[in-house]
Amino acid sequence: MLKKALMVAATGLFASSVFAQADLFKPEDAVKYRQSLYQVMAAQAGVIGGMAKGDIDFDAAALHQRAINMSNAASLLGETYFPETREVKESNLLPKAWDDMEGMQAKGKDFGDALKNLVQVSGEEGFDQAQARQAAGQLFKTCKGCHDNYRKD
């Protein structure tokens, strides 16, 4: 499972999956599902960031589990990005994301790589807060990369 999640993340979060997603989810439902995935990821990120900064007691095992949780959610994102969702008005994705799918895929890959790195280093013996700050900082930068470019507000 983890291996699969990481593979998906690393090869591009927004790549179309093996499913014909429009047959599985109505566009409105897919957007709701997508936003829920990001919300689940944000909850994990909040704890990871809190531990990295020292606002929450640092716990390597707990941080590692949060990174895996984030990876599990992230691995599902791809199936929510299908063209029919473009017209859903609740979506915060800017039309330019659809017009620049290559650019967005590249940002997705950066995010996938940084998340894969966090999962990996946080599982290693001796993982400490300084390493967490570095790896989580790198990850959050990749979140911002996509938000700044392809998200409303």
Add this chain to the structure above:
Amino acid sequence: MLKKALMVAATGLFASSVFAQADLFKPEDAVKYRQSLYQVMAAQAGVIGGMAKGDIDFDAAALHQRAINMSNAASLLGETYFPETREVKESNLLPKAWDDMEGMQAKGKDFGDALKNLVQVSGEEGFDQAQARQAAGQLFKTCKGCHDNYRKD
């Protein structure tokens, strides 16, 4: 990871976790996170149910993966149920859930057991649509058990 998810599910979804959740999540954020988890689970359930009923082409491996996805999300529910969330007005959880925590935990255990069963049987050689209908039907009945008793509307 899966083993842990199943263990959490089987021992009671709503049991307090090892974290002091109120230190990790503000009550409002925890409720938003909880609702997102249910939304992610609903997306998986929609596909599982569709395959079980024959509205979506049956694919044993895909159904198994959906059951694992649901289990991953379900394993995170426990940390969102802490007393301070009782006062969050966006929550759909009825006050009686807090007054009958034992009853709610029992419903959570039924759900965890049924989900564990679906994960298991869907991973077995020869898993077919008739088995899916049976195992998914059992699972959805446990969802309804909690919705009917402890959820608004």
